[in-house]
Amino acid sequence: MTFEEYRAQDACGLAELVRAGEIKAAELLEVATARCEEVNPQLGAVVYKRYEQAHAEAREQADTLAREEASTRGGTPASLRGLPLLVKDLALHVSGAPMSCGSRSYTGFVSSYDSTAVERIRAAGLLILGKTNVPEFGLTPYTEPRALGPARNPWNTEHTPGGSSGGSGAAVAAGIVPLATASDGGGSIRIPASCCGLFGLKPSRGRVPLATEGWGGGVVEGCLSRSVRDTAVYLDIVAGPAAGDFFPTSKALFTGALEQAPPQSLRIGFSTAHPLAEFGAEVHADCQAAVLDAMKLATELGHTVEEIALPWTSTLYEHDFLPVVVSSTAVEAAEAERLQGRRLRSDELEPNTRLMVEMGKALRANVYASALQRWNATARAFGALHQTYDLICLPTLAEPPAAIGRFDSPAVEEMVIRTATTLGLTGVLMRFGLIKEMARRIFRYMPFTPPANMTGAPAASLPLGVSASGLPIGVQFMAPMGADQLLLSFAAQVEQAQPWFERVPG
Numbered sequence: 289m290t291f292e293e294y295r296a297q298d299a300c301g302l303a304e305l306v307r308a309g310e311i312k313a314a315e316l317l318e319v320a321t322a323r324c325e326e327v328n329p330q331l332g333a334v335v336y337k338r339y340e341q342a343h344a345e346a347r348e349q350a351d352t353l354a355r356e357e358a359s360t361r362g363g364t365p366a367s368l369r370g371l372p373l374l375v376k377d378l379a380l381h382v383s384g385a386p387m388s389c390g391s392r393s394y395t396g397f398v399s400s401y402d403s404t405a406v407e408r409i410r411a412a413g414l415l416i417l418g419k420t421n422v423p424e425f426g427l428t429p430y431t432e433p434r435a436l437g438p439a440r441n442p443w444n445t446e447h448t449p450g451g452s453s454g455g456s457g458a459a460v461a462a463g464i465v466p467l468a469t470a471s472d473g474g475g476s477i478r479i480p481a482s483c484c485g486l487f488g489l490k491p492s493r494g495r496v497p498l499a500t501e502g503w504g505g506g507v508v509e510g511c512l513s514r515s516v517r518d519t520a521v522y523l524d525i526v527a528g529p530a531a532g533d534f535f536p537t538s539k540a541l542f543t544g545a546l547e548q549a550p551p552q553s554l555r556i557g558f559s560t561a562h563p564l565a566e567f568g569a570e571v572h573a574d575c576q577a578a579v580l581d582a583m584k585l586a587t588e589l590g591h592t593v594e595e596i597a598l599p600w601t602s603t604l605y606e607h608d609f610l611p612v613v614v615s616s617t618a619v620e621a622a623e624a625e626r627l628q629g630r631r632l633r634s635d636e637l638e639p640n641t642r643l644m645v646e647m648g649k650a651l652r653a654n655v656y657a658s659a660l661q662r663w664n665a666t667a668r669a670f671g672a673l674h675q676t677y678d679l680i681c682l683p684t685l686a687e688p689p690a691a692i693g694r695f696d697s698p699a700v701e702e703m704v705i706r707t708a709t710t711l712g713l714t715g716v717l718m719r720f721g722l723i724k725e726m727a728r729r730i731f732r733y734m735p736f737t738p739p740a741n742m743t744g745a746p747a748a749s750l751p752l753g754v755s756a757s758g759l760p761i762g763v764q765f766m767a768p769m770g771a772d773q774l775l776l777s778f779a780a781q782v783e784q785a786q787p788w789f790e791r792v793p794g
Contacts, residue, residue, distance in 0.1 A: 291463065294319045295792065298515040299371050299466035299522075306370040313346040313370030313415060320372040320417055324464045332439045333449070333458035335377055336386055336419040342372065345415050368521060369413030374468040375406065376456050377419035378426045379499035380509070382406055390422040390433035390452075393624035393636040404497040404530040405469070405509055412525045420468060421455030424641050425620050427613070429479045429734045430690060431455060434638055438692055441483055442793040443759055447689040450480035453512060457484040460512050461793060467518055471499060473507035474609070475684075475737025478749035482684035482762025485751040485791055486512050487779065489519050492770050493744030496523065497530035502616035504660050506741035514789055516780045520546055523772075545773035550589075550781040556765075557596035557677035558583050562686055562735060564602050569732045575683040575761055578753025582681060582763040585752075585786055596677070599669040600739055605731045606724060608666065609738050611651055611659040617641065618648025639705045640697060640726070646714040647723070667743035667769070674768040679778065682736045684762035688755035690733060697726070736764055745769045748779055751788045760791075 289311055297305070305311040321339050328334050349370065375382055378389050381399035383406075388394045402410065409416065421439040423431050431439040431454025439454040441447040442462040449458040453470035457480025460468050470477040472490040481488025489510055496509040511522045520542040527542065560576040562569045583593045621641075625632055637645065673680065697705065704722070708714055731738075740747035746767050753761030767775040783789075 289315050289319055291319055291323055295463040297466070298789065299368055299513065299518040300515070302466060303368045303371055307367065313349065314343060316370065317342055317346055317372050317415060317417065320465055323462070324417070327442065327462050327464065330440065330445055331442060331458045331462055332421055332437050333455040333462065333464065334374060334418045335388065335421045335436050335455065338385060338416060338418050341384075342415045342417050346370065349413055367412065368467070368525065371414050371467065372417045372465050373409065373414045374417055374420050374456060374459050374465050376422060376453050376469045376471060378422045378452065378471060379403070380406055380469060382416060382419065385419060387419070388435060389620075390424040390426070390435060391624065391637065391641070392435045393621065393628070393632050395636075397627050403499050405499065405526045408526045414525075417465060420453070420459055422453070423451045424638050425617060426452035426471070426473060426476060427617065427641060427644065428452065428695065429475060429730065430695060432692065440692065441689055441759070443485065443689075444757075447691055447759060448483060448694075450483035450689065452476040453480045456480065456512050457486060460484065460486055460514065463792065467511055467513050467522060469509065470512045471507055471509050472741065473503040474613070474741050475734050477510050477512065478684050478737050478747060478762065478764055479734060481512055481749040481751065483689040483760060484512070485760030485788065485793075486514055487516055487519055487748070487750060487783075488512050488762075489523070489748040489772070489775065489779075490740055490746060491523060491527070492746045492772050494529065494533065495527050495772060497526070497528075497533060502619060503741070504612040504616070504663060505744065506612070516776060516783050517543070517546055520776055542772065542776060545776035546780050548777055551774065551778050552590060554591040554678040554778065555676065556583070556586055556591055556593045556679045556681055557673065558593055558681035559596055559598050560683060561598055563598055563600065563604070564728065564732055564735055566602060567728060569686065569735070571683055572687045574688055574753065574755040575686060578761045578763050579681060579683055582750070582752050585782065589781060589785060594677075596673070596680070599673050600666055604666065604739065605735070606727055608659050608662040609742065610727055611655050612663070614644045614648040615651055615656050616648070617644040621645045634710065639702050639709070642709045643705050643714065643723070646709050646712075650714060663742040666739060667745070670739065670743050670745060670766070671768065678767070678774065680766040682764045682766070684736060684749040684764040685733060686735055687733055688757070688759045688761055695729060740766055743769065746772045746775050748775055750779055750782055751791070752782070752786065
């Protein structure tokens with residue numbers, strides 16, 4: 289199989305070829321491996337390779353694959369056995385493989401077990417080719433860890449593939465694999481999907497077993513893919529509660545959404561207003577245009593669209609979202625210390641991460657608890673809005689993919705942060721507003737994704753826009769809590785009306 293033939297199929301299409309005996313899993317691995325060796329030096333997408341293990345696993349299942357007959361549900365492939373897959377190098381344990389979490393603080397750590405999702409991936413016969421690059425502890429909407437170097441966007445390597453699932457996004461967009469795992473605590477599936485021209489669904493809270501219970505339950509597991517059906521089939525493989533899950537829900541058949549008739553006459557509320565407009569923030573014209581074009585398409589498909597006011601204010605970021613994130617970051621640093629069996633050195637965390645750790649340690653318990661209560665208030669505000677609108681449409685990002693290094697702290701700012709955290713003066717930085725300004729720099733870029741993590745509701749980025757410079761732009765759709773199938777059904781309808789699969793980087 290040539291690379292062109294490989295990239296011409298989505299994961300489901302390749303799996304069908306394997307089940308029909310037209311291609312062997314080992315051949316797919318050879319193409320994926322060759323592609324990784326060709327493009328990864330420029331992209332920095334894959335940080336750990338397990339080629340030999342994947343080939344050994346392919347040989348073990350070869351006899352079964354040769355006999356296996358195609359299994360479908362209403363024409364949708366129900367198996368991805370024999371497919372190469374990459375796993376995001378954050379929280380998901382792959383037995384025998386290193387896990388870095390994008391941080392020097394994990395140097396030398398090797399996982400001794402498989403996380404539940406990885407167990408289900410293996411049981412389904414997917415072949416884990418390696419692990420993908422992430423920012424330190426998954427904290428940023430770009431992937432530029434100092435420990436491992438940046439992941440780059442295959443559409444333009446001077447730009448980010450997003451974060452925190454940036455390595456996964458770059459690898460899928462570049463055609464290394466048709467599918468890679470991803471996770472989302474503030475937009476980390478949807479942001480790389482937007483930056484890389486992919487489909488990315490953040491499932492409802494509890495649909496997929498948790499790799500971590502941090503970020504107030506905001507983190508969920510999922511994947512990045514080039515087709516809606518690939519995401520649906522993958523989620524069917526990994527979905528369903530694990531023993532002791534904090535947010536257990538019944539297993540949903542995601543592929544079932546693709547068997548249903550397209551949704552009729554949905555009510556869609558949309559907005560292109562920037563939530564931080566009071567601080568001078570604006571949504572880029574290309575991102576606004578992508579939403580408006582999506583609404584025009586929705587109207588042509590028979591849906592009703594209406595511009596709405598955003599159901600949250602600028603206080604959401606600093607007062608509601610940030611306290612939960614910094615508290616969880618302190619816990620993550622403590623876990624790294626536990627695994628290392630010692631206190632971390634100052635050079636084992638990036639300055640901004642260490643600042644967040646110190647903020648998390650200093651945060652009062654009542655501030656954390658009040659923030660989570662406001663998460664519930666946000667969920668109820670969205671719930672009230674969904675009484676009128678089936679879906680809510682927003683930009684995924686306020687700008688096209690950022691340039692590499694765009695969010696680097698100035699040298700003076702970094703020196704101040706290092707000094708303050710070393711001397712225990714984090715409170716001084718908070719009083720002088722430096723931390724607020726740093727947070728606003730990030731939230732100006734990604735203001736639209738965190739609310740879905742706070743509410744727990746499903747949200748997806750669809751690759752519907754293109755910037756004037758030719759970079760992908762995603763459009764985000766949010767559905768009510770638990771309405772993952774509605775969102776998938778709508779996404780499949782849009783995909784059919786305005787196909788995106790053939791749009792790939794050169």
